[in-house]
Amino acid sequence: xxxxxxxxSRDICQRGTSLTxxxxxxxxxxxxxxxxxxxxxxxxxxxxxxxxxxxxxxxxFVIDKFPxxxxxxxxxxxxxxxxxxxxxxIYLCSVAESGEYNSPLHFGNGxxxxxx
Amino acid sequence: GIQVEQSxxxxxxxxxxxxxxxxxxSDSVNNLQWFHQNPWGQLINLFYIPSGTxxxxxxxxxxVATERYSLLYISSSQTTDSGVxxxxxxxxxxxxxxxxxxxxxxxxx
Numbered sequence: 122x123x124x125x126x127x128x129x130s131r132d133i134c135q136r137g138t139s140l141t142x143x144x145x146x147x148x149x150x151x152x153x154x155x156x157x158x159x160x161x162x163x164x165x166x167x168x169x170x171x172x173x174x175x176x177x178x179x180x181x182f183v184i185d186k187f188p189x190x191x192x193x194x195x196x197x198x199x200x201x202x203x204x205x206x207x208x209x210x211i212y213l214c215s216v217a218e219s220g221e222y223n224s225p226l227h228f229g230n231g232x233x234x235x236x237x
Numbered sequence: 238g239i240q241v242e243q244s245x246x247x248x249x250x251x252x253x254x255x256x257x258x259x260x261x262x263s264d265s266v267n268n269l270q271w272f273h274q275n276p277w278g279q280l281i282n283l284f285y286i287p288s289g290t291x292x293x294x295x296x297x298x299x300x301v302a303t304e305r306y307s308l309l310y311i312s313s314s315q316t317t318d319s320g321v322x323x324x325x326x327x328x329x330x331x332x333x334x335x336x337x338x339x340x341x342x343x344x345x346x
Binding site for chain 2: 158225226227228233
């Protein structure tokens, strides 16, 4: 399966600032996703990162708060903007193994974000 | 939308014991996957199992799609099995992967 590198692995940020998380894959992938995991909770899909077009956001997530870039088939970024303590979570990028929804999903190591 | 419930929510085992984790889902699905999240937060895909039974070492999984459940078996548990186990289902209606509530497993030496 693809090797997914995510950075930073963790960060502590001040309220009101923004953090950009990078996700690099060692092969070209069609489908890349960003998830959020709040403390003690399950994973929630933020958006699907589409190469060459705007990301597709899930209900409850908006582009102004979580802008996503996907400049090519191996790289994506997620920015958490104007952060508040409620944004403290693990953020994970993931890819579908064979470029289809109906295929195994693999994750990067995640970014553990704490907002003070 | 589709609901995905896992049981038990928490489980404590002694090293060497066996366990069964369950995943129930409320609607038909296109696939089901099991993941292990270790205490450092890393998520590993254990099984892609839309139906039938698969085995990988001490772990095996069975999905009975017609009855809307899946089981994950862990045999001869080790401390490294500790963490959270998630099942996730692909909704046929939305093509979105929906994660279950998770089972927190602690294996004690």
